[in-house]
Amino acid sequence: MSADRGTLHVSLVAIPEAAISTLSGIYDVLNALRLLSGFSDAIPERSPIAVEIVGLRRGNVDLASGLPMPVQRAIAEIEETDIVIVPSLLVPGGNWQAGRYDGLVDWLKAMYARGATLCSACSGLYVLAETGLFDGRDSTIHWSYAAGFGKSFPAVRLHPERVLIAAGDDGRLITSGASTSWHDLVLYLIARHAGLAAAQAITKFFALQWHQEGLAPYVVFSAPTDHGDAAVARVQAWLATNYSVARPVEEMVRRSGLTERSFKRRFTKATGHSPIAYVQRLRVEEGKRRLERTTAPIEEIAWQVGYEDPAFFRRLFRRLAGISPGAHRRTFQMPASVGPAPAGRA
Structure with missing residues (x-):
């Protein structure tokens, strides 16, 4: 002092x-x-x-x-x-x-x-x-x-x-x-x-x-796209709207035109995430949006983003977002005590 x-x-x-x-x-x-x-x-x-x-x-x-x-x-x-x-x-x-x-x-x-x-x-x-x-x-x-x-x-x-x-x-x-x-x-x-x-x-x-709870619940996953790898960028663009498909990594490899080993190596180098970790982050990020903007049950949201097992989705969500899906919804949805939510697009 x-x-x-x-x-x-x-x-x-x-x-x-x-x-x-x-x-x-x-x-x-x-x-x-x-x-x-x-x-x-x-x-x-x-x-x-x-x-x-x-x-x-x-x-x-x-x-x-x-x-x-x-x-x-x-x-x-x-x-x-x-x-x-x-x-x-x-x-x-x-x-x-x-x-x-x-x-x-x-x-x-x-x-x-x-x-x-x-x-x-x-x-x-x-x-x-x-x-x-x-x-x-x-x-x-x-x-x-x-x-x-x-x-x-x-x-x-x-x-x-x-x-x-x-x-x-x-x-x-x-x-x-x-x-x-x-x-x-x-x-x-x-x-x-x-x-x-x-x-x-x-x-x-x-x-x-x-x-x-830390800041993990507030972090928005932003996928790097300025890496210069055209094959990886092409797969990323497809995955942005097809993240919920079954066996996504297999489909990513097929669409890349590369061998599985080469694709996984190049994808991880370009994005900083393994293909499966990347898919998981995309799915959890979409899960966050649905929790914030809809009243759909967590089990339904898990299925919508690609997980048939809600328990697995809950565990993955907590690991990546830092809090449970229910806690995330309570944190970011407008409190019911405020009154009806303003009209607008979801």
């Missing part, structure tokens, strides 16, 4: 690619320890955390949405801080242009060397990864950025299905995954530095929830 009367200083980084919802949300929840001291006895009268928005220079910076955010201090003015958080960034196509923020990257490395904890919310990891401090470390990021990030920073071990990972010396390299898992990040920081009771009080006030 900083020597400033035991106050922990948090530097929240604002750069043009930052998402205002994540940045402002993190600021508001951390700052709530100062504003809500009377809400619960668990919240200390004097907040142990002081958060400020920092950037390349003082003054307003236009964020990714075009809305301005005031930067309270420039990083050049900050010689020491306790926690640095880089919020979600908008990275079109997942392609990050390294080297644009060399001054910020150098500052991050200097802060870490002086004992600071470095945190990313979702795609904020792109900036942190340029420090090299995350090489060989377990980290998480939004699942939609995983492929692009992996190409730019192959030395970082990614786990997009995980909500929060604290790695490095004394857990000082912290990453949170998709979108609103920044909730888990700030609750973790509050629990770690202000106590679990304070974090629970903040959870109740803002109606936040820990993502106890």
Whole structure:
């Protein structure tokens, strides 16, 4: 902790690619320890955390949405801080242009060397990864950025299905995954530095929830198609609408025109999945959609996507999606208490 009367200083980084919802949300929840001291006895009268928005220079910076955010201090003015958080960034196509923020990257490395904890919310990891401090470390990021990030920073071990990972010396390299898992990040920081009771009080006030099931239920399977293997791409296109056929791998081999051994080798190399694992992911993904958008029984959905044995479908679904089919439906369907669902196409 900083020597400033035991106050922990948090530097929240604002750069043009930052998402205002994540940045402002993190600021508001951390700052709530100062504003809500009377809400619960668990919240200390004097907040142990002081958060400020920092950037390349003082003054307003236009964020990714075009809305301005005031930067309270420039990083050049900050010689020491306790926690640095880089919020979600908008990275079109997942392609990050390294080297644009060399001054910020150098500052991050200097802060870490002086004992600071470095945190990313979702795609904020792109900036942190340029420090090299995350090489060989377990980290998480939004699942939609995983492929692009992996190409730019192959030395970082990614786990997009995980909500929060604290790695490095004394857990000082912290990453949170998709979108609103920044909730888990700030609750973790509050629990770690202000106590679990304070974090629970903040959870109740803002109606936040820990993502106890992980992020696997939110991951949408996106099959790679830019691999350049025409035979595999042709089979993928057919399988997209024929995933429920019996003995799908046999049919895939036949349609590829290759020997079974050659097809399986090329398919796995091109897609990163064995043919049967690929089929299973397609079927579970379609099962998710039907659970979310229809009221069909799980047994019927299992049959529709290609499984005669509902018990096998349930086991496979839990393994790939992280939760049971019934729990998935409860999580993503509109609650009945809200009223009738709006009209629209399924």
